[in-house]
Amino acid sequence: MELDVNELFFWDPIALEGSALAINRVVLLMFIAALACMTFFVIGARRSALVPKGIQNLVEMAYLFVRNNIAIDVIGPEGIKYANYLAALFFFIFFSNLLEIVPGINFPVTSRMALPAMLALITYFVFIIVGISKHGFSYFKDIAFPPGVPTWVYFLLTPIEIFSTFIVRPFTLAVRLFANMVAGHVLLTIFFLFTHDFLVHNIGPMSPFGLVTLLVASALILFELLVISLQAYIFTMLTASYIGEAIAGHGEHEEEEHSTAEPVTETEGLATASASH
């Protein structure tokens, strides 16, 4: 029983062969994932009753989970503007990953590096452009030279900060999603291959172990469901965290808080001053 790892990573084209837009089985599955995502939201938004019932309730709960627990909790009150992008990201990654445990398909589309790399690249541009639009080009200066640090530390801190923010972030964002899905898919493949071999292909003294591997494969499917949801949540939450950090900046956040808090503290200061006399 040969396991050629390359067979996990290369497929033959179905249509439009030879061009850059060649459609093979993987691209077809990406279309299906996107279609499932769109259908999910369109069905939820169709009737728009004020008191939601049934499928609308489910879709609203799902969208509000992303909006409240990820966008507003992590970014702050300004997060509502980014809730749409984060919801699209979360549900597209979730439905693409979900194809891994759908019985006939069993292939997570995000295990092809192109998809996580593209999503990480889009997030990379989103948080850089948000940073530039909020702070101008001093955004780069604030990241490379964080304020409030003695000058000699900059020789050590600046390369680390630049490398960590502009190179490591998109790379680990993409590789985390990609590697989790590849590892899960390889595990499931190995256990189902062993089951097929022991129970169907080579019925022999090893056959009872086929039942064991079948049980383990079923348990792994449930574990993969956890990993799928967790990876979608982590990707979206890290995107929100990077956007929030780009909005806040490094030292400027405290200055902004001072300027908006001034009117309140002045009157309180006068009240406490007169009370202490």
Added chain:
Amino acid sequence: MVNELITFAQEGGGGMTDVGLAAIGAGLVYGLGAIGPGIGIGLVFGSAIEAMARQPETAGQTRATMFIGFALIEALALIGFVLSFIVLGAGG
């Protein structure tokens, strides 16, 4: 120990081949690369369990943070897993 590994690879019948060394390298990459994340995840979950035992009211928030920490550390172990396949393939 390394000498024993090298002679073991040589006794395979073909001498020290690129494929044999690549296989050893791939095994080392993931094996050594899973030590750190294993300890790290143990620390994260241990601290989370202790926190949830000391203060059950914050169990929900603790659990959410625990999953975030787990995913970030797991990424390192999985980068090692993918890299071991790359090393295996690069050995020819």
